[in-house]
Amino acid sequence: MTISTKWALAGAGILIASMTAFGAANAQERITYKSAKSGTSYYQMGVELANAIKAGTDGEAILTVEESQGSVQNVMEAAARPGNYVFTAPPSLVTAAAEGKGPFADRANPKFAEIRSLFPIPSLTMHFVVNAEEGAKTLGDLAGKTILLGKGSFGATEGEKYLELFNLKDKVTVADAELGNASDALKNGQIDGFVTAGSFPAPNVIEASAGSPVTLLSMSDEEIEKTGRSRQVIPAGTYSGVEEDVVTTSLPVVAFSTTEMSDDTAYLVTKTFWEEKAELADESRWWAAVTPELLAEGSVKLHPGALRYYEEAGIEVPDALR
Incomplete structure (x- = not known):
């Protein structure tokens, strides 16, 4: 192999590595967000949250809001949705799903136990x-x-x-x-x-x-x-x-994901939500009622990525959510 050939191959390797790094740096996390029927306040919240996450991450994370028929449907889909699926539901309903009780008595699924909390939304x-x-x-x-x-x-x-x-x-x-x-x-x-x-x-x-x-x-x-x-x-x-x-x-109502979401994505979404919450409250007053103290109303363990944010921010997390 000639010296010129070696340099050419080395140059190609550097170019490929640079392009890979550039692609990784500009990768966009696409997240499905499922909450409620269109026309409801909770659907509107989803739209507001999607705008806040996009703005707060400079487009690094994009939430696509999907209409839902309610919390039971949201939880049911958590067993089948891959990757970045975020949904809203009362914590008690998620607990019932994990235990195979209530609406889930005849629809038990071990994947319900993989649901994890991110942050509270208006109750x-x-x-x-x-x-x-x-x-x-x-x-x-x-x-x-x-x-x-x-x-x-x-x-x-x-x-x-x-x-x-x-x-x-x-x-x-x-x-x-x-x-x-x-x-x-x-x-x-x-x-x-x-x-x-x-x-x-x-x-x-x-x-x-x-x-x-x-x-x-x-x-x-x-x-x-x-x-x-x-x-x-x-x-x-x-x-x-x-x-x-x-x-x-x-x-209480909480935004949840599953263990299929990466720690880094859960961290990014949770961090961005809290950093953008003041802007959200300026847009719609219902966000003003959301405070870190609402974490104590939950009963489902936090996603490790979300927990990392709360620990970094010095926010008290109940032992039950760790």
Whole structure:
């Protein structure tokens, strides 16, 4: 082999190595994000999060938001989706899947045990909205009222549970209508109030409070303890005409992935979320309710990449999540 040939081969090797390094440096992590039905606040959150991750990583990570029919579907797909799959669900549902209980009793899969937490997102917060003219202040004041619960949602199921739990089931008339009609029905006097669950400020409660004076009912600490849910405060001024803090319950919601996501990608996504959270809260107020303290509401171990970020940031992590 001639010297010139050796130099040519060496030069080619350097070029190939340089191109490989350039490609690696400019590799783009593509991530599927599955949350909720389009048109819902949680779908909107997904869009906002996708924009924040793209901006915060200078396009290094791209989230593609997919519509979902709900948390059970999200968890089910975690057993089949390869690679970078991120989804949202209550931690209790993921725990039920890993244990083969609840909706997963007949659909157990060992891959459910590979689901890992990344970061909390706005909780599902219960809202008991009543026409202010009714003078209601507490759940007990719902007696004799006509209330809309809706159908098939967490809020409807939870609302029905509370009526049973606080001996109101036979004292309240439950309207047979869709929750989407709640604001008009309240304004027209067809119902006295409605129950809904979502991040706050919730769009349907904003609409209702803009159309007529409303009151949001508060719960006592004893009532909250009886529900088994987390205590949540909706700050005064969140909704038009509601000038006092409202104490209610909530169900934590978390963004999850699986062990198929690399540690570096989980680290990048988690770090970027927290670094962009202030910008997210400026865009939509529901992000302001997300704090590191919400980690304590979780029950599913953190992804090692996410844990690395929390340890670097000096954020306290419950032992159960390690």
